Amino acid sequence: MDIKSVHKAKCHCGAVELELTMPNGLEDPRRCSCSMCRKRGAIAASVLLENLKIIKGEDNLTLYQFNTMTAKHYFCKTCGIYTHHQRRSNPHQFAINVACLEGVNPYDLEPVKIYDGIHHPKDTINL
Numbered sequence: 001m002d003i004k005s006v007h008k009a010k011c012h013c014g015a016v017e018l019e020l021t022m023p024n025g026l027e028d029p030r031r032c033s034c035s036m037c038r039k040r041g042a043i044a045a046s047v048l049l050e051n052l053k054i055i056k057g058e059d060n061l062t063l064y065q066f067n068t069m070t071a072k073h074y075f076c077k078t079c080g081i082y083t084h085h086q087r088r089s090n091p092h093q094f095a096i097n098v099a100c101l102e103g104v105n106p107y108d109l110e111p112v113k114i115y116d117g118i119h120h121p122k123d124t125i126n127l
């Protein structure tokens, strides 16, 4: 898998394009068991907020939020593909849809670890 230090990502229809700075390649690719991710099914990798630029189609992205309204989930309003989200578990990170990366076949990453998102760290009360 050839991940460039600056790598492009696109939704399916091409209306939305991202430019991702990934000096360490794919960081922490994972699936997640939370109510959102288990339905979405995408493998997500991590990038710092400043390492994601929307180079095309920002106005074609739709924002979806739920529950605590902290995480920001973005998807293309034309083709419906999830491109990235700002995390609740770490608001300094975006998670990106690995399948949107140019030239990347997400099935090459299997088996992918599954993050225990249904037991979210921010929902845990420490007694």
Ligand SMILES: [Zn+2]
Residues within 6 Å of the ligand: 011, 012, 013, 014, 015, 016, 076, 077, 078, 079, 080, 081
């Ligand atoms: Zn699209």
